[in-house]
Amino acid sequence: AQSVTQLDSQVPVFEEAPVELRCNYSSSVSVYLFWYVQYPNQGLQLLLKYLSGSTLVKGINGFEAEFNKSQTSFHLRKPSVHISDTAEYFCAVSRPGRRALTFGSGTRLQVQP
Amino acid sequence: EAGVTQFPSHSVIEKGQTVTLRCDPISGHDNLYWYRRVMGKEIKFLLHFVKESKQDESGMPNNRFLAERTGGTYSTLKVQPAELEDSGVYFCASSQDRDREVTGELFFGEGSRLTVL
DSSP states (O other): OOEEEOOOSEEEEETTOOEEEOOEEEOSSOOEEEEEEEOTTSOEEEEEEEOSSOSEEEOGGGOEEEEETTTTEEEEEESSOOGGGOEEEEEEEEETTEEEEEEOOOEEEEEEO | OOOOEEEOSEEEEOTTOOEEEEEEOOTTOOEEEEEEEOTTSOEEEEEEEETTEEEEOTTOOSTTEEEEOGGGSOEEEEESSOOGGGOEEEEEEEEOOOTTOOOOOOEEOOOEEEEEO
């Protein structure tokens, strides 16, 4: 079985500051890793994903994440946030052969002017 | 192109009543998923359809939940009878992954919020 831990339920940050949202996972097999974002009153949308290859993946809206197998982490980063990045961010994993995603509990990013 | 649509957006019912949630996936998407988020906790998988067949229903909490996808198009999720702990947001998602190809990109609807009093 897999599990995902997002330690920070809320992250307040000032506009133009850097941000890192943490994600750790647990799995006995290799996994695929994802970050989804939910803006207010919208459905979740894919931000970025790691399936294989380069451990540094770039996504939409200037976000990137790095897969660290030894630390079982997939932290999300952005060097300079905007007010429009205010949203809830979900880390998720799946494994080859099973399409169901296992989500973390989400991190609310609150960007303040 | 229309995205994943869910109806109703919000439903308030009393314990013991029945509620049916509907999901219309993106046209042409064979894969349809139901997820649930309870009280700000993690989003939990309920089940996965491939066309009209249930591929994986390991996340269904109990037999009060019945999901159908007749004809492989829209899907319904019925809760009967509803209990207090069923309150939460029910998300539907669809994808076009074929066979062994996994892109992981699920397209989500806005969710149906269920409140059981």
